[in-house]
Amino acid sequence: MSEKIIPCLWFDGNAEEAANFYAEHLPDSRVVAVHRSPADNPSGGAGSVLTVEFVVAGQNFVGLNGGPHFRFNEAVSFQIMCDDQAEADRLTDALSSVPESEQCGWVKDRFGLSWQIVPRRMIALLGDPDPGRAKRAMQAMLTMKRIDIARVEAAADGELVD
Known part of the structure; x- marks a missing residue:
């Protein structure tokens, strides 16, 4: 990912599912990489998916499995x-x-x-x-x-x- 700014989207444990969904339904989209946590953290154990790099319609994103603390709303x-x-x-x-x-x-x-x-x-x-x-x-x-x-x-x- 060479962009200076990459949107990071906070998911409740389903960042990989979301990235795969977007890759399936939107043009010029794909999952680039899935990164697993090297240690236990508040949103999952060691080895669980921590972040997912993906592209949606040519735009790079990172999905973070951050847990249920924050939700998307219409402000974005x-x-x-x-x-x-x-x-x-x-x-x-x-x-x-x-x-x-x-x-x-x-x-x-x-x-x-x-x-x-x-x-x-x-x-x-x-x-x-x-x-x-x-x-x-x-x-x-x-x-x-x-x-x-x-x-x-x-x-x-x-x-x-x-």
């Missing part, structure tokens, strides 16, 4: 930029394990980590130079749990959206 999330509706739907289906927390493309995975599934077209519509189009796109997005880019596009165009 990761955006995944999507090229089309099919990719957004696939990633939402793969990552979302708490459907009631879905809102405006945000999902929470089974480890408690929040993700934003963002179609690139959504960003373009929200930044449209025509303020009316941008406003209508934003208003449509705010009514959605999962982003439906065709409906957002229709709203931006001033077409009625059911």
Whole structure:
């Protein structure tokens, strides 16, 4: 890992499971290394998985098995930029394990980590130079749990959206 800053995510004993899950479901992702503790520590015994180095969509991470002391919350999330509706739907289906927390493309995975599934077209519509189009796109997005880019596009165009 050559980056100067690498996010470290605190897991409750399931960092390796999480890294494998992300590697399975997200493009350009893989587990790089699993490091075992050389001695007993507050989160596990000697030989237990202490940290996991992994890559998610080309970004390096470290997962730390730190125990149940701290939990993920929505103050930190990761955006995944999507090229089309099919990719957004696939990633939402793969990552979302708490459907009631879905809102405006945000999902929470089974480890408690929040993700934003963002179609690139959504960003373009929200930044449209025509303020009316941008406003209508934003208003449509705010009514959605999962982003439906065709409906957002229709709203931006001033077409009625059911």
